[in-house]
Amino acid sequence: MNTKTNLTPESWQYRDLNERTPSLSVMADTLIELADQGYPIAAGTADLQHSNGLVKFANAYPDRFVQFGISEQNMVSAAAGMATTGMIPYVATFASFLGLLTCEQIRMDVAYCAQPVRLIGHHTGISMGFYGTSHHATEDISTMRAIADLTVVSPADGAQFRQLLLESANYPEPIYFRIGRGHEPAVYSENEQFQLGKAKVHGMGSDITIIACGMAVHGAKEAVAELNKIGYSAGLIDMHTIKPLDEAAVLEAVNHSRIILTVEEHNILGGLGSAVAEIMAENPGKARLKRHGIMDEYALISPPQRLYQHYKLDGLGVREIAEALL
Amino acid sequence: MSDITDISLQEAQSLEERAQFVRLETIRLIEIAKVGHYSSVFSCAEIFSALYYDVMSISDDPKWPLRDRFLMGKGHAAVGLFPVLADLGYFPKDWLDSYTRLGSPLGDHPDMRKVPGVDFSSGSIGHALSNGVGIAMGGRMQEQNFDVFVMLGDGEMQEGQVWEAAISAANHKLSNVIAIVDRNGYQLDGKVDDIMAIEPLDEKWRAFGWEVHEVDGHDIVALTSILRRVKADKMREKPCCIIAKTVKGKGIDYMETEPGWHLGYLSPEDSEKARQTILNTRISGDPQ
Structure with missing residues (x-):
């Protein structure tokens, strides 16, 4: 809730993002759902918990959420280490950083070590608009696709993302999810079924x-x-x-x-x-x-x-x- | 009453013998590959010995969930780790004879998918402390009380990711993460402090929120003692870094004194001489 005073209701700030864009919550809601079902889900982000909505997961499962600060490489390598203990880590940050900056950590620690880490590159493509090239990710499919034993998934909308996230809980291999900024128009109805690897x-x-x-x-x-x-x-x-x-x-x-x-x-x-x-x-x-x-x-x-x-x-x-x- | 940090003469002898074993096996395995990192192992042979034969809680099962973990950022010292893991029974000793040959599980760097007992693969310098941080976090989430030992090279201190991991271990109060810096002073291109100076190293770790100890990494009594002490300290609220002052190539005089032995090969004749030198090195209890 906004606690701002002396501002008109149209004003908003960063921490309101999640409320303003409900579809941003697909990731956190689905991870909470999986954790509620008993899956050993952990989540982490690199100073973007409001941008990707994981703040909801952090509130629901504070002991299973890790705030890594602005250190994406550490986050990816740590997620791989965490996975060896039996947790299923979902780590999320801007796709421009995940798919490029942490490419080598993904190859060495996640994919080569066959750890069931789920990497979620959000705000992918050109969805960051006027934030510019540093925040655009138009190379991440290419880099991730070249990494052996890594599954690369690009959901069309929130409903599909949710279904594929649910499926990911039982998927043995590491996955790179490439998602937008939560404003994508719906393509599918809520309960449509999808299968990883099947068009x-x-x-x-x-x-x-x-x-x-x-x-x-x-x-x-x-x-x-x-x-x-x-x-x-x-x-x-x-x-x-x-x-x-x-x-x-x-x-x-x-x-x-x-x-x-x-x-x-x-x-x-x-x-x-x-x-x-x-x-x-x-x-x-x-x-x-x-x-x-x-x-x-x-x-x-x-x-x-x-x-x-x-x-x-x-x-x-x-x-x-x-x-x-x- | 004896303190846990007291190391008996018998214990010291046994650990020194295991360090000697690491050096001898390293020479033997590198004869197979015809190239290898002798000197990188010789600086940390006592660290392997102290951890695996004394300090760490391990069992016959290399996948025991509550075992202490060992990771190494300087993965190129794996040739010294493999004989230890075979000696502990984690895989058949004859695997060692296949070292680096086509399809062997044992290569220059440790591979967790292929080698039982390797807690995390390495080879890309700078990742291991992050991996260890994640292992410690995963353990905490599941209320498992194991310790995570991460051996780092001193050249590795130049990698930015090490400091990302360091700051996060302190921030998350991962007191069960124990880093050991093998401060042998050399990296591939020369002296660490000529290539990219890293001192004052103790102050750096302290500034990042770690408890810091320094020790002679070849003094098995001092090394084992400090490792036992930091493992036993359950009051500490921060991660702990042990800077082990070591000598690259320890035990073989020309490797100790000549730069360039980060990677090399000894002919069978020179290997035999090196073996004899190591066998003749005095260990605790030997006559002066």
């Missing part, structure tokens, strides 16, 4: 199938609906798990569609588009490929919604990209 196929189009992940799924879904409305046969695959990639779903699309369009809030180098390209290069089918995302550049700054328009990651933009191919 959510919304349909195959004989003209075009879009393969998207993360926040881009929403825009892609809108685009597909529009394309079908105007007479094309368009399909959509939500590739929430980028590694291990659901190759069967990709190959089905490659043999069904004229065009495969990948859409991601990430550099087109190394991300989902690259993963799909690798499969297509080794398994030639009838489809040709177009990768769409951030075109190997540092994004401009602006409020995020405007950035999504600019980089054609919203429904209209994805449709434009698709129509130009058709």
